[in-house]
Amino acid sequence: EVQLVESGGGLVQPGGSLRLSCAASTLTFSDYWFHWVRQAPGKGLEWVANVNQDASKTYYVDSVKGRFTISRDNAKNLLYLQMNNLRPDDTAVYYCARAIAAADCVWGQGTTVTVSS
Amino acid sequence: QSVLTQPPSASGAPGQRVSISCSGSKSNIGLNHVNWYRQLPGTAPKLLIYSNDQRPSGVPDRFSGSKSGTSASLALSGLQSEDEAEYYCAAWDGSLEAFVFGGGTKLTVL
Numbered sequence: 289e290v291q292l293v294e295s296g297g298g299l300v301q302p303g304g305s306l307r308l309s310c311a312a313s314t315l316t317f318s319d320y321w322f323h324w325v326r327q328a329p330g331k332g333l334e335w336v337a338n339v340n341q342d343a344s345k346t347y348y349v350d351s352v353k354g355r356f357t358i359s360r361d362n363a364k365n366l367l368y369l370q371m372n373n374l375r376p377d378d379t380a381v382y383y384c385a386r387a388i389a390a391a392d393c394v395w396g397q398g399t400t401v402t403v404s405s
Numbered sequence: 406q407s408v409l410t411q412p413p414s415a416s417g418a419p420g421q422r423v424s425i426s427c428s429g430s431k432s433n434i435g436l437n438h439v440n441w442y443r444q445l446p447g448t449a450p451k452l453l454i455y456s457n458d459q460r461p462s463g464v465p466d467r468f469s470g471s472k473s474g475t476s477a478s479l480a481l482s483g484l485q486s487e488d489e490a491e492y493y494c495a496a497w498d499g500s501l502e503a504f505v506f507g508g509g510t511k512l513t514v515l
């Protein structure tokens with residue numbers, strides 16, 4: 289069974305940076321689009337970004353454009369989200385997900401990011 | 406304000422059938438597939454329906470999805486207490502070049 293495990297969350301001051309990682313236990317990592325989705329406390333799901341199989345295509349929600357960068361390392365089965373210039377409204381649980389709109393969709397358990405002074 | 410509009414709540418008695426709506430526009434639901442997710446408190450979302458009406462392996466046929474024009478709906482038949490959860494619709498939006506979620510519907514089993 290495929291597992292996705294996020295890490296890298298924590299407490300950071302406004303304006304700071306964090307890099308989230310998502311480790312995939314699958315030999316077919318490079319076959320799929322991957323996504324980051326977040327959920328602020330008590331709020332709904334918000335898609336953040338995605339990346340295609342060879343990282344030639346990336347898309348972002350408007351609120352993170354220019355601040356966040358999604359990337360992947362297919363040799364290491366790792367997905368990343370570099371988050372710069374963090375704001376309090378970036379506080380959320382961040383989930384990585386594989387193939388978010390396909391039969392073999394898999395979600396990680398999430399990692400918590402708190403932006404506060 | 407979410408791009409896709411869902412009712413904030415829905416309810417039904419055990420054994421009944423309930424439907425949750427999702428309204429969008431041409432750039433998302435009108436031209437792209439709709440997906441549905443279920444989220445239990447404190448846990449990650451789970452895909453229930455993809456490509457408007459397809460169930461992933463392991464999702465019981467009590468769950469069904471449909472789409473018409475710029476709207477979609479999720480139907481749950483034979484309601485069970487364990488169906489109490491938050492349900493989200495989502496679709497790719499070609500104009501925004503972003504994946505968009507509905508605001509979520511909290512389902513209560515009476």
